[in-house]
Amino acid sequence: MAPKLVPKVTSKGGESQCKEKRVVLLSPVGKLQISGCEMGLHEIKLPKMSVLPSGAESLAACEVCEGAEEMTEPLKQCTAWLHAYFCQPARTATLPLPAFHHPLLQQDSFTKEVLWTLLRDVEFGEVVSYKQLADLAGNSRAARAVGGAMRSNPIPIIIPCHRVIRSSGQSGNYGGGHLLKEWLLSHERLQKEKQQKLPH
Template identity: 75%
Template sequence: MASRLVPKVNSKQGESQCKEKHVVLLSPVGKLRISGCETGLHEIKLPKISVLPSGSNVLWSSEQITCMAVEMMSQIRDWLRRAESSAACEVCEGAEEMTEPLKQCTAWLHAYFCEPARTASLPVPAFHHPLLRRDSFTRQVLWTLLRDVKFGEAISYKQLADLAGNSRAARAVGGAMRSNPIPIIIPCHRVICSSGQSGNYGGGNLMKEWLLSHEKLQKEKLAY
């Protein structure tokens, strides 16, 4: 299910001439704000979605936690039904000034949400972000994740550290996930805790659960 074409990471040569463009893609998980230039993709910013209180020190009872988990899964199912009933996933801002990498990005994301099987034949846009140019463990982790963890799969932080060449760097893998400038395309939502819990996510735990559920459902459909 993963794209066959590995994206390029274009250098920032002539960075002062880089003219950043912005588009907003309306998706089943909300508005995705995407930036890029003629050279490549800069960033995908996720909306923050959460059903749990943030910054709270309240100790929840097991009954309350169970109720919240049930409510979360109910919302995920509602979102999945909405995505199934509507193929709407379209650019709602910035369509008139899209660069080629932005066009490739929005086409790939549209396929991801609406026709996942097509992502295998679509090019992944070139990346144009400093983090993905520097020779670092973070870059190695993100590249390994993009290359090796396929649609509908999940991997633990420790397993990804092993794949990236440092079995003791599970904590550093978590840092790499938080730094990921291209979420969904570089699928940090597929990295979960060894316990099976989904773990943290930039768009909130609910979005991470939705993305994992979406992939699982679509993979099961394609298996029939």
């Protein structure tokens, strides 16, 4: 297993020259709107899915359909990582993660701690309950606060809040809606099974 790469979070010093760029990535689950600056990624906005994509759509090419001409380095890294996530998931372990430059990930807080813990410790194809994640982040009684942290996650998919489920095994809420969460979890399960069947 390749070492986990933890993206750097840039310091507060450069807030003023933060010129935000946006790109739209056409993915198997719809259009992902990604924003960021030279310093790092700000946000990934998920599409709301009303129906699950069929087999053909879910294999659709993953490509930037708007904003490609002025992508910053973090946006290039983000779109490359997401392309791998959807099309060749095994590659995500070796790709650099973009730096993050969202205010929520700049200040010290329990939310930031939870999001970093999730990114670092819960791998592709795994799931964790709100309570288990609270334990991992160092506060076993904060399962409800973990739910709040998931709701405010500015960089879904890369920070994989879809992998956090209820203790009962139900998938629970998700910013992109229930169908999208189910799709992401089943995509990861299937890809992980394929990986395990490959000869080592």
